[in-house]
Amino acid sequence: MVNPQNKPTRSIRAALSAATCSLLALSTPSIKAEEVGIQASSTSMLYAEYERVRVFENIISVTKELENEQTLTAKFVVDVMAGASPNGAATIREATQTITSPSGNQTNIAAGKQATNPFFDQRMGISFDWSKPWQHYWTTTSGIFYSTERDYSASGGSLSIGKDLFNRHTTLTAAIAGSYDHVKPQGGTPIELRIADTGNNKLAQSKHKIFVDSVLGVSQILNRRSLLQINYSYGLRQGYLNDPYKVISYLDSGTGLPRIGSKYYYEKRPDSRKMQSIYSRLLHHLKNHIVSLSYRYYFDDWKIRSHTVDLKLTTPLKNQHELQWHARMHSQQQAYFYRYALYNGNLNADINSRDIVVNPATLNAASADYRLGSLYSYTLGAKYKIRFKWAEIDTRLEYLQQRDKNNLFATLHAVILQMTVKAKF
């Protein structure tokens, strides 16, 4: 008996996640009774932000059953990304500001508008995962992946080990994944905390970083209708962790305007990051609905803390159709080195004393990337699924809103539209 859901079918960016999730799903796979030779899946997703980024992502996944319930999964990903991304510069309400894009072009940003960098990129990736059950209810899943885009490449592998216990009521999982990422920023690698006004202060060298992630998890069948999953995750990032396209504004504390000759500095983040999270999820069948509720508490040594709640309510309909509602809420606290802007001059009531800096180059770290700031995210949406004898098709439409807790950045509005087709042969 093989459950197609067990198969490690992760995409590039989350390629390694597949292994663990697949294994964690093993607590139920053993229950499934459907034999599948080959399962092919394809999804197309459009992620569109209002006046900002647009991503068109396509993933094709093929899973083949081998002897002795082994499975081999190949996955291909192609992304096209375009639009404009906030570059970290503070919004100036009183005057137009001029920013220099990574390619060296200068752009005028109207007063009151958030500064953004236009960009275009394509990403391609491939991954392979091999899952094998062993004697005494052990299962291993191993995988490798590689992805490349114009200024970035990532390669790595993962290994997960799962053990079913107590007549398969309990599944324990241990997983580890590693990745070596190569960064070659467009226009050169910025020198940290150097003036970025003209696009100079860059080096023609590439950088790299190493990711290591590990998970210890347990999933437990509580009764005929309920399943509980709890994970502890520990991740380590080492190397070049800056975003080479982000700057931080240096403003005059009296006027609030960028300082002439030193308006922006390249950001600098610590070169290591230790990340931990505790994730729990409960899946429960009501009489006519299925409820999935998860909660994640995340914390790291950049002093970021977050709470994420995810709720899905699935309602089976007539003729094998299915409707799923989705709500997600995320709240995060800013990194210790996050600053909206740096200031030069005298302290006044509107400025935090720690943001008054005589020479930004002396700081240990500073970033104005709003994603490291304090923010809320909300997602609301629905998915409709149609099942046929040989395939299933689903479409989901979701709305995402991201809001800065301090109301310093413009609120982000985005729409997610995704269509997935799965077929079994």
Next chain:
Amino acid sequence: MRSLHPKKYFFVINCLCLFFILLTTACDYQRIKPWHRDILSQDRAQLVSDTLEFDADEHIYSSKEAPKGGQGIGGGGCGCN
């Protein structure tokens, strides 16, 4: 959680209440036989019922929020904007 807006706080509290209600219901622990696993064997009952959707969500949220992972191991990166 202290910094949450009251409306969001209300949402989180509701979700936590729902979680505990479900957990209380679910914690009616029973050792079930293989032939009683019909409900949990459905596709929609899997912990990762849609891997491609999971991939897409990981892509979106890991590039728009500071935290990463939790549900599984998430290696590799991107120059996400």
